[in-house]
Amino acid sequence: MLTLYLSLIETAEDRRLFERIYEKYRVDMYKYAYVMLHDERDAEDVVQNVFLTIIKRGVDKLRDLEGQDRLWVYLSVVVRNQCSAFAKKRGMRMAMEQEYNDHRGVKTNDALPPEEANYQFLVNAIRSLPPTYADVLYYALVQEMKAPEIAKLLKLEPAAVRQRISRGRRELIKLLGEDHIT
Secondary structure, rough: OHHHHOOOOOHHHHHHHHHHHHHHHHHHHHHHHHHHHOOOOHHHHHHHHHHHHHHHHOOOHHHHHHHHOOOHHHHHHHHHHHHHHHHHHHHHHHHHHHHHHHHHHOOOOOOOOOOHHHHHHHHHHHHOOOOHHHHHHHHHHHOOOHHHHHHHHHOOOHHHHHHHHHHHHHHHHHHHHHHHOO
């Protein structure tokens, strides 16, 4: 696939930059997409779309981000946005929508056991938070990862991850109320 991408890029300098980015971040981008979509093929499709988007926008725009060590932040945001768009395109139902329907008395698919519905509700509540908190909370609460693991994955300092988890929990409590958070 890399050969195909490189053939779409005009200058040798941009090809080298793209290849460096591809080799360094492809696996992390895939893991991130997989965590969000829970499907190998869908995650691979998202990562391919991200790389094609990068090529379309111009690889040279990433040079500044790479120099500032902000490239992973940019790529993770693009992956997350592509996952959201992909999920919407696929017509995936959100558990928050189910909760809203239940609250309004609208009958929908009751096939999910209560534990799964609660889990989906929590996951979607986390995803509704600002990305700064949503990413770390998802890994901490849903994937049960420790701060150092999250820091390594997101290329952040462990102290920053702990702070984001703390602030994110407060935002989640405000959103859901105290009785939903343990």
